[in-house]
Amino acid sequence: MHEQRPDPRPAHRRRRPPRALLLGVLTILLAGLAFHLLASTGAAGGPRREASACTGQGAPQVASIKPQELGELRASVARVLPERVGRLYEEGTIVGSSVWTDAAPAGPPVSRTAPRPAGYEMRWWAPNGDDLVADVLVFASPRAAALFLTRAAAPRCGHGSLSAGAGRPPQARNLAWINPDGVAEADVYLARGRRVYRVADAPAGQGTGVPAPGRLSGALRTVDTLACLLQGANCTSASSGVPA
Amino acid sequence: MSRPEHGAGLLAALVLAASAAGCGKSDLVHERDAHRAAAPASAGHVAARPRQAPVPVPLRLSFARAGAFARAVNLSAVDFPGSHLTPRNASLENQQEEAPGCSHGAALPLGGGRSPKLERGSALETESISSSVIVMPSAGAARSDLAYTDSSAGLACYSKLLSRKLAGESSSRVHIGHISVGRLNTGSPLGVPTYGLRIRADISAGASGVTIGLYVDAIAFDYGPAEIQLYATSFVQPVAVRTENELLELMLARARLARL
Numbered sequence: 001m002h003e004q005r006p007d008p009r010p011a012h013r014r015r016r017p018p019r020a021l022l023l024g025v026l027t028i029l030l031a032g033l034a035f036h037l038l039a040s041t042g043a044a045g046g047p048r049r050e051a052s053a054c055t056g057q058g059a060p061q062v063a064s065i066k067p068q069e070l071g072e073l074r075a076s077v078a079r080v081l082p083e084r085v086g087r088l089y090e091e092g093t094i095v096g097s098s099v100w101t102d103a104a105p106a107g108p109p110v111s112r113t114a115p116r117p118a119g120y121e122m123r124w125w126a127p128n129g130d131d132l133v134a135d136v137l138v139f140a141s142p143r144a145a146a147l148f149l150t151r152a153a154a155p156r157c158g159h160g161s162l163s164a165g166a167g168r169p170p171q172a173r174n175l176a177w178i179n180p181d182g183v184a185e186a187d188v189y190l191a192r193g194r195r196v197y198r199v200a201d202a203p204a205g206q207g208t209g210v211p212a213p214g215r216l217s218g219a220l221r222t223v224d225t226l227a228c229l230l231q232g233a234n235c236t237s238a239s240s241g242v243p244a
Numbered sequence: 245m246s247r248p249e250h251g252a253g254l255l256a257a258l259v260l261a262a263s264a265a266g267c268g269k270s271d272l273v274h275e276r277d278a279h280r281a282a283a284p285a286s287a288g289h290v291a292a293r294p295r296q297a298p299v300p301v302p303l304r305l306s307f308a309r310a311g312a313f314a315r316a317v318n319l320s321a322v323d324f325p326g327s328h329l330t331p332r333n334a335s336l337e338n339q340q341e342e343a344p345g346c347s348h349g350a351a352l353p354l355g356g357g358r359s360p361k362l363e364r365g366s367a368l369e370t371e372s373i374s375s376s377v378i379v380m381p382s383a384g385a386a387r388s389d390l391a392y393t394d395s396s397a398g399l400a401c402y403s404k405l406l407s408r409k410l411a412g413e414s415s416s417r418v419h420i421g422h423i424s425v426g427r428l429n430t431g432s433p434l435g436v437p438t439y440g441l442r443i444r445a446d447i448s449a450g451a452s453g454v455t456i457g458l459y460v461d462a463i464a465f466d467y468g469p470a471e472i473q474l475y476a477t478s479f480v481q482p483v484a485v486r487t488e489n490e491l492l493e494l495m496l497a498r499a500r501l502a503r504l
Contacts, residue, residue: 067322067325068321068322070322070325070326071325071326071327071364072326073325074325074326074364075326078326078365078369082369083367083368083369084368084369084479084480084481087481088481088484089484089485089486090484090486090487091484091487092490107486107487107490107491107493107494108322108323108324108325108490108491108494109494110494110497110498110501112320112322112323120325
């Protein structure tokens with residue numbers, strides 16, 4: 001009589017796995033592989049090393065301020081489009097990453113006393129339909145502000161963006177890029193002490209498809225001119241802007 | 245854009261006119277809550293509105309609790325960055341004898357309170373915000389009291405009353421021209437029904453002939469027995485819809501945290 005050898009495996013593993021279970025395991029393995037591939041290339045589909053250029057990750061953070069101090073920040077950017085020339089459509093606090101993400105400014109929080117981020121943004125529709133934005137961001141030190149400007153005005157991820165020194169205000173930098181909404185936008189950044197200001201213009205009438213940042217020369221002249229209305233801009237010369 | 249010729253003096257007069265128009269429904273109807281007369285039961289068609297979930301009112305409503313709730317909910321200067329407190333127009337607030345006739349509600353308020361008038365900007369950029377909370381005896385009374393904005397007759401009544409008041413503000417320097425009052429389609433920014441009015445008035449300077457628009461938005465929602473109201477006044481263009489919605493959301497959030 002032939003003696004059957006006992007199976008060394010535990011009893012619960014001896015049964016032959018059903019086909020459905022095998023498929024499930026295979027699905028999980030494939031999902032894991034897909035997750036690994038996505039994680040290694042970044043959520044936006046680009047290389048991971050470009051992620052910080054898309055989101056501002058690692059850039060200095062804005063300081064915190066008392067709620068009562070927001071009014072002065074607001075006043076500093078309200079002067080960019082004075083006397084109701086444009087139609088103000090939203091405003092509120094922002095953080096540093098907002099200049100990359102184009103996140104909408106936040107409204108007042110429930111707490112009347114909680115500290116606020118030391119960043120304020122106002123957005124207008126210009127008479128010609130352009131979408132105009134003015135920001136002020138306050139950092140812990142002038143050095144942090146300068147570092148933020150360097151990061152923010154550097155070429156962005158995605159479609160080819162252009163970065164160059166602005167003709168005015170002095171020490172300002174221009175950036176032409178495609179914002180997260182897929183719209184071509186012209187920015188000017190300038191640092192003054194602990195503050196960084198940004199004025200942005202997304203021109204009206206942009207069609208579908210990939211807009212060309214090189215078409216933004218007019219918008220760059222606009223933001224450079226408007227930035228001269230900021231306190232401490234010290235404009236003295238005409239704008240050259242980023243070459244189209 | 246051309247500017248008025250007489251600078252600060254003229255604009256001060258315009259702002260005075262703005263403050264006149266800025267007396268919203270709360271100012272007109274509820275300022276003298278103790279002396280309020282019963283209103284007609286019906287003044288026109290009231291549109292059906294979806295009702296929000298019942299608001300728990302675990303304790304008996306009182307004048308003191310209504311006041312505390314109003315203080316918890318009402319706006320303050322930090323909610324409207326860059327604003328400062330400005331005095332209200334006391335003379336106008338004493339001229340509110342006829343206003344109750346515009347409202348459907350017959351119940352008397354138990355209490356409540358108003359925010360200061362919060363003003364920011366200068367010249368044409370001047371805009372002001374204020375809020376009020378009025379606690380009625382019941383949720384039904386609050387809804388009924390606000391429903392006049394859905395009524396053509398209620399709107400006509402309010403328009404007539406407002407025109408009469410603003411006409412009294414005209415002078416040799418400032419003329420208040422055409423005034424329109426209409427429903428403000430606020431959508432449903434809070435997820436709860438809101439009631440809105442927009443008043444637009446043409447204001448001109450006597451000598452210069454410059455005419456600018458004055459916008460007053462009065463938006464309210466009921467929160468159980470409470471009427472929570474926002475007034476936004478601005479020249480040339482209305483206060484941004486998003487700003488108004490954020491302030492309404494803020495007051496709703498505070499109402500939910502406060503104990504009524």
